[in-house]
Amino acid sequence: MGVAVLIIGRSGTGKSTSMRNMDPSSFGLINVLGKPLPFRGKVRYVATTDYDKVRATLKSAKANALVVDDAGYLITDMFMTRHADAGKGNGVFALYNDIGDSFYSLIRFIAQELPPERVVYLMMHEDTDELGRPKLKTIGKLLDEKVTLEGMVSIVLRSVCEDGHYRFVTNGDGITKSPDGMFATQRIDNDLQIVDDAIRDYWGFAPLTDNKKNKAEKAGKEDANA
Helix, strand or coil, rough: CEEEEEECCCCCCCHHHHHHHHHCCCCCEEEECCCCCCCCCCCCCCCCCHHHHHHHHHCCCCCCCCEECCCHCCCCCCHHHHHHHHHHCCHHHHHHHHHHHHHHHHHHHHHHCCCCCCCCEEEEEEEECCCCCCEEECCCHHHHHHCCCHHHHCCEEEEEEEECCCECCCCCCCCCCCCCCCHHHHHECHHHHHHHHHHHHHHHHCCCCCCHHHHHHHHHHHHHHH
């Protein structure tokens, strides 16, 4: 079964930038809105807001690490493209049910239908509840009150910018969580490669790339150029 990881944070706190050190050949990206990435380098991606295409891409991908950025816009797009035609009363209620069902089913699909060791990072924006505590930014009460999306996964990270430093919070701030001992500290660099390495090491998954082989190849190139 696959592993869904939630990464939440306010805009500009480094969610997308965390992909900067990932080898483009070792992971797949679903760029929901198709926006330019905030770092140098070329990363191929699929741009779609269609849930069927998202599931098909996650299922057929050769890479065992995939990112859906920003997954929250799957929810927003469904609302914005259908709310004008929903009418009132039961029509609106049905729309909110569809929104909730679709995202809930996506997380269940990742857990139940994807190959073992496939890790899917769902990046989403952060909101606050009535007490000022961080929470996932969704639409409607179904996902917030009836489902609690963060309860469906074992890892929730939060991107923050503190004193000019971009980090991931791994546990202990009310919404973030990770298995005991997976990360050495509560705050780590916002580097998705570090996160992916830690997850695969903790659960005994095969690494995305052979680091020893990569280092040997790099050393060989340097020797050849000496």
